Amino acid sequence: MLTYDLSNRGNKTMYEYLYECIREDIMQGRIKENEKLPSKRMLAKQHHISLKTVENAYEQLLLEGYLYTKERSGYYAGAVETGYEVKESPAIYEPGQQQEEYQINLANNQAALDKFPYSQWAKVMREVLSIRERELLDTVPFQGIYELRKEIAEYLYEYRGMQVSPERIIVGAGTEYLYGRLIHLLGRDCVYAVEDPGYQKITKLYAANDVTWKYIGIDEYGISVEELAKSGADVVHVSPGHHFPTGTIMPVGRRQKLLEWAAEERDRYIIEDDYDSEFRFVKRPVPAVQSMDMNHRVIYMNNFSKTLAPSIRISYMVLPQKLMDRYVSTMNFYSCTVSAFEQYAMVEFMQKGYFERHIQRMKNYYKSKRDSILKLLQESPLMTLLVIEEKDAGNHFLLKIDTQLSDVQIKWAMKDVGIKLDFLSEFCMQNKEEHMHTMIINYSNLKEEEFQAALRRLEEILL
Numbered sequence: 001m002l003t004y005d006l007s008n009r010g011n012k013t014m015y016e017y018l019y020e021c022i023r024e025d026i027m028q029g030r031i032k033e034n035e036k037l038p039s040k041r042m043l044a045k046q047h048h049i050s051l052k053t054v055e056n057a058y059e060q061l062l063l064e065g066y067l068y069t070k071e072r073s074g075y076y077a078g079a080v081e082t083g084y085e086v087k088e089s090p091a092i093y094e095p096g097q098q099q100e101e102y103q104i105n106l107a108n109n110q111a112a113l114d115k116f117p118y119s120q121w122a123k124v125m126r127e128v129l130s131i132r133e134r135e136l137l138d139t140v141p142f143q144g145i146y147e148l149r150k151e152i153a154e155y156l157y158e159y160r161g162m163q164v165s166p167e168r169i170i171v172g173a174g175t176e177y178l179y180g181r182l183i184h185l186l187g188r189d190c191v192y193a194v195e196d197p198g199y200q201k202i203t204k205l206y207a208a209n210d211v212t213w214k215y216i217g218i219d220e221y222g223i224s225v226e227e228l229a230k231s232g233a234d235v236v237h238v239s240p241g242h243h244f245p246t247g248t249i250m251p252v253g254r255r256q257k258l259l260e261w262a263a264e265e266r267d268r269y270i271i272e273d274d275y276d277s278e279f280r281f282v283k284r285p286v287p288a289v290q291s292m293d294m295n296h297r298v299i300y301m302n303n304f305s306k307t308l309a310p311s312i313r314i315s316y317m318v319l320p321q322k323l324m325d326r327y328v329s330t331m332n333f334y335s336c337t338v339s340a341f342e343q344y345a346m347v348e349f350m351q352k353g354y355f356e357r358h359i360q361r362m363k364n365y366y367k368s369k370r371d372s373i374l375k376l377l378q379e380s381p382l383m384t385l386l387v388i389e390e391k392d393a394g395n396h397f398l399l400k401i402d403t404q405l406s407d408v409q410i411k412w413a414m415k416d417v418g419i420k421l422d423f424l425s426e427f428c429m430q431n432k433e434e435h436m437h438t439m440i441i442n443y444s445n446l447k448e449e450e451f452q453a454a455l456r457r458l459e460e461i462l463l
Helices: 014-027 040-047 051-064 118-131 133-137 146-160 175-186 201-208 225-231 252-263 321-331 340-351 354-379 407-415 448-462
Strands: 067-070 074-077 169-172 191-196 212-219 235-238 269-273 298-303 315-318 386-389 396-401 438-442
Touching: 014 051, 014 201, 040 051, 051 067, 118 133, 118 340, 118 354, 133 340, 146 169, 146 315, 146 340, 169 175, 175 201, 175 269, 175 298, 175 315, 175 321, 191 201, 191 225, 201 212, 212 225, 225 252, 235 252, 252 269, 340 354, 354 386, 354 396, 354 448, 407 448
Parallel strands: 191 212, 191 235, 235 269, 269 298
Antiparallel strands: 067 074, 169 315, 298 315, 386 396, 396 438
16 A cells, blocks of 8 residues: 655645655556556545545656556556656656756746846835825725726736726736636636646646646647537636747637637636737737637736746736626635735836836847847757747747757756756647657846857757
């Protein structure tokens, strides 16, 4: 019988830690090849955890080949080489997360911190302290300060084509917090769908909240609506404005099909994650899916972390009226998690036009940096092996490599000299083979000389 001390899991979710424990036992030979594992129900009962937690751990082990199944018999340990130390954990590793210090980080997609508008931000903070004495000490409304919600509504109308009332906006400290509230609002009985490949933190949040999710493949136009329709999902999380990590921008035809899918059933919803829609370098940003929604099925989410700085934890979501009414009647006891000081500072920052001007400066800065990096690539002897895929948007692009080396071999060869690099295959839960040999180059917080050094190392490895 497998027995693990799950209290030692640290910051890992329960299913992540259980996955790691079983995987290590298989790799070290403590669980023998073809040995039968306990049933999901038995293991859940033994460790006093939910059945869903065990299902998630077993599903991941099955996906990676550590387990296999026999019809009506159960789960068995697969054939692996045993007895060596497991160095990495691809199933629970979150690409882009800073696990240790690197000299050069091509996986870091945060805003360029040296371009933060310090003087303007300091100015509005001083003004808030001097003119908002009473408001700073008063209770913050549970949805967030009205003035900020009003500024957000006007910004969404001007730049995302959305006509929304401030009364339908909820402000919170970080998208993780808002997703938690959203799961509570929609219900843990819903089946959620996520893009594959896609943003992996979403499934971590779903796992932490014990909800069921399905992986849905994407193609050149975005998420497969046909596959979504077959999945039995009630709610789908998408990033149509600029998909991470593929960079796909969903065309209007696919958006219409997605909205039609949502309208087919009474309680289907689309969560539109619009995390870096501002950074489109050719023409205006594509209007949000929410702006096309005539049936009130789109939940829109965004934040200021990507445009300003990751420490500014001001996020917001726009709910359809039906969900907003439900939120007000059942969840208004939750306090707003963003301080009055930060919210009023953001109000002043937007009202004075600082935010709009900052976005324009950053678009020009990122475009210039992208062009410089692409020029370095074009001049490199590596170009005989590379195909550049970028969509004139966002702060990353893809490099497809013609090589016999595996993604893991290249990743570790780069890591040996202090360079952090992610591959598209790391963001896939299904059909990894289709996305092999594709690097993700994040350049928003990358110096040109750092990219030159990383490029030289890649030349040494691949040529």
